[in-house]
Amino acid sequence: MSAHFTVHATPAAREAGAVTETVASLPATFGPMPAGHSGQADVRVVAGSSGWAAEAAGAMQAGARGIVVANPVPEDTSELAAAADAAGAVVVLDLRWAANPALVGEGSGADARGAVRSGLGSASLLDSVATAAPGTDPRQLLSDHFAALLAVAGRLDGVAILRLDTSGYTASGRLANGAPFTAQGVLTAARPAGVDIRLYTADGGVAVRVPDPDAAWPAEVRVTGPHGDLLLPTLYESAHRFAWRRLKEHLSAGTRPDDLAGFARLTDLYATLTAT
Amino acid sequence: MSHHIAPTDRPLGVGILGAGPVTQAIHLPALARLRDVLEVRHIMDVDAAVASSVAARVGATSSSSMDELLGDPAVDIVAICSPHQFHADQVIAACRAGKKAVLCEKPFAMNAEEATRISAVSTETGVPIVVGAMHTFDPGWLAAEQNWGDLPETAHTIRSSIVLPPNARFEDFATEILTRPAAGRPDYSDSEVLKAALHGGIMGLAIHDLPLVRRFTPDFEHVDVLQARHVRPFGYAVSLRTPSRVIELRAVMNGTWKPEWTFEAIADDSALRIDFTPSYVQAGSAVATFTRNDGSETTSFGPFGHNGYEGEWRELAGLANGTRQAPPAQTLIDDLTFALAIAEATVESAALDHAAAADTAGVSA
Numbered sequence: 117m118s119a120h121f122t123v124h125a126t127p128a129a130r131e132a133g134a135v136t137e138t139v140a141s142l143p144a145t146f147g148p149m150p151a152g153h154s155g156q157a158d159v160r161v162v163a164g165s166s167g168w169a170a171e172a173a174g175a176m177q178a179g180a181r182g183i184v185v186a187n188p189v190p191e192d193t194s195e196l197a198a199a200a201d202a203a204g205a206v207v208v209l210d211l212r213w214a215a216n217p218a219l220v221g222e223g224s225g226a227d228a229r230g231a232v233r234s235g236l237g238s239a240s241l242l243d244s245v246a247t248a249a250p251g252t253d254p255r256q257l258l259s260d261h262f263a264a265l266l267a268v269a270g271r272l273d274g275v276a277i278l279r280l281d282t283s284g285y286t287a288s289g290r291l292a293n294g295a296p297f298t299a300q301g302v303l304t305a306a307r308p309a310g311v312d313i314r315l316y317t318a319d320g321g322v323a324v325r326v327p328d329p330d331a332a333w334p335a336e337v338r339v340t341g342p343h344g345d346l347l348l349p350t351l352y353e354s355a356h357r358f359a360w361r362r363l364k365e366h367l368s369a370g371t372r373p374d375d376l377a378g379f380a381r382l383t384d385l386y387a388t389l390t391a392t
Numbered sequence: 393m394s395h396h397i398a399p400t401d402r403p404l405g406v407g408i409l410g411a412g413p414v415t416q417a418i419h420l421p422a423l424a425r426l427r428d429v430l431e432v433r434h435i436m437d438v439d440a441a442v443a444s445s446v447a448a449r450v451g452a453t454s455s456s457s458m459d460e461l462l463g464d465p466a467v468d469i470v471a472i473c474s475p476h477q478f479h480a481d482q483v484i485a486a487c488r489a490g491k492k493a494v495l496c497e498k499p500f501a502m503n504a505e506e507a508t509r510i511s512a513v514s515t516e517t518g519v520p521i522v523v524g525a526m527h528t529f530d531p532g533w534l535a536a537e538q539n540w541g542d543l544p545e546t547a548h549t550i551r552s553s554i555v556l557p558p559n560a561r562f563e564d565f566a567t568e569i570l571t572r573p574a575a576g577r578p579d580y581s582d583s584e585v586l587k588a589a590l591h592g593g594i595m596g597l598a599i600h601d602l603p604l605v606r607r608f609t610p611d612f613e614h615v616d617v618l619q620a621r622h623v624r625p626f627g628y629a630v631s632l633r634t635p636s637r638v639i640e641l642r643a644v645m646n647g648t649w650k651p652e653w654t655f656e657a658i659a660d661d662s663a664l665r666i667d668f669t670p671s672y673v674q675a676g677s678a679v680a681t682f683t684r685n686d687g688s689e690t691t692s693f694g695p696f697g698h699n700g701y702e703g704e705w706r707e708l709a710g711l712a713n714g715t716r717q718a719p720p721a722q723t724l725i726d727d728l729t730f731a732l733a734i735a736e737a738t739v740e741s742a743a744l745d746h747a748a749a750a751d752t753a754g755v756s757a
Contacts, residue, residue, distance in 0.1 A: 241623045
């Protein structure tokens with residue numbers, strides 16, 4: 117039988133991370149603090165709005181063994197990473213799209229990252245469109261979008277924002293082989309929120325479609341080549357639940373995820389983008 | 393969504409200037425499906441052997457002279473499928489020859505002056521001209537047009553994305569090609585080659601959908617290029633902006649077997665996506681899909697039984713027998729000037745980027 121970890125989330129964090137329903141889907145591992153319990157929960161959920169890194173570090177100092185950050189905005193995480201190292205705590209980032217299990221999966225299973233990276237050498241173009249509701253902060257959308265792109269592509273060079281306004285944005289840059297990439301944000305209520313990533317290669321490509329994590333509708337990853345069109349296994353697990361399941365694995369095994377190191381790349385890129 | 397065309401006592405005669413792969417693999421198969429109303433009677437090509445061979449396939453007369461084809465009284469409709477630089481003069485000559493209608497493959501002119509001259513001759517002679525922007529005749533597009541409501545006024549984002557295998561793949565599904573142009577290996581480090589490739593990409597490929605883009609761009613005369621990137625081996629990533637619209641054009645022609653040709657117009661609360669079938673093959677029409685409410689409300693139209701190329705010929709038959717009205721000449725001129733403006737601005741933008749890259753390389757060296 118696995119260990120049972122108590123969870124505490126502020127109302128804002130609970131909302132941002134769909135914490136109640138997600139924790140309920142892992143009932144043998146996680147549960148709420150018992151009524152009347154006054155101590156520190158094993159796991160703290162932090163809403164990813166500005167200042168989340170300091171809040172997470174504070175929770176760790178107070179004794180939390182695990183931290184889940186719900187949809188974090190880019191900010192410096194170096195002190196948090198050092199604090200996590202010192203405390204031996206696990207910090208998992210529940211990213212809107214990048215935390216979807218179809219993008220970066222478990223173990224040696226096929227995922228979008230593997231499919232995209234195997235095609236980067238012969239890439240002609242990477243074209244991506246993120247969709248969100250009107251009124252969404254386009255800079256937040258840009259952050260969610262680039263988190264997903266970095267998760268699968270690993271490296272993006274010469275990135276620049278060409279426009280950013282109330283209808284979305286267009287950004288562009290280069291892949292490692294010099295091929296162009298473009299990232300477009302579109303604000304509309306006509307379509308479901310999500311991100312599409314298309315990599316076109318010499319003889320086919322990869323098409324990735326990631327939905328929002330508010331339901332367990334699966335992402336779709338298709339690899340096209342001379343063999344035909346291969347649909348990778350569909351995973352009916354939301355980004356929220358996959359983040360929590362990773363937390364469980366690390367807490368149980370005493371290992372540490374590399375979420376903060378990966379997020380630092382997004383923060384660095386975002387800083388250069390927003391400075392332009 | 394198709395134009396109904398009643399068979400006449402005798403089919404209308406068609407003459408075609410230029411007998412290359414487009415004629416062989418697109419127009420002749422489309423016309424074969426309309427044999428009750430249209431009949432190929434004359435094929436002209438500067439290569440007499442090609443003209444003769446292609447004409448023999450359809451039982452038509454052949455020649456290597458435009459004048460001979462235009463002087464053939466059996467020809468009612470002239471299709472101009474020659475290299476771009478000949479289009480304007482041939483359209484004008486066909487109008488002056490008193491034909492009933494003219495189809496000109498896109499682009500129908502290489503500059504606004506030529507377009508205006510053609511328009512004047514069309515007005516003077518009363519000969520209607522159809523430009524081969526086949527998607528504007530696709531029943532899927534026409535169904536969208538009847539159902540899009542105020543979307544052309546409210547859309548803020550327009551995307552055209554074209555992913556195609558090499559033409560030969562679909563030509564070979566459509567016919568048995570006689571000759572193909574030799575494939576080259578362009579040197580894209582040469583800025584002139586790069587500029588020519590981008591110009592060709594806009595005027596040869598994007599132009600298929602630029603009339604569609606323009607329908608959703610009321611301020612099309614004020615277009616700025618945000619980026620123009622060449623995609624290897626052939627394609628482009630072009631981002632445009634007008635005061636009220638964002639326009640994204642993508643194209644990749646690689647070694648894939650999987651074509652994907654889409655047009656999208658997106659507003660705050662509704663969106664249209666049209667999935668077109670590949671050229672050459674007779675694979676039916678596009679499918680137009682409208683979405684609302686986070687995609688939970690979807691309405692689709694199509695596929696219908698024929699594609700836009702066949703739609704062009706149905707339109708021409710209707711024009712020639714007087715059952716349909718000619719499109720306004722200004723529409724053709726505006727479509728062309730829009731495409732030319734984008735092509736020229738794209739080339740200019742790419743040239744600046746190329747120069748900047750060269751400067752950067754020089755500094756770092």
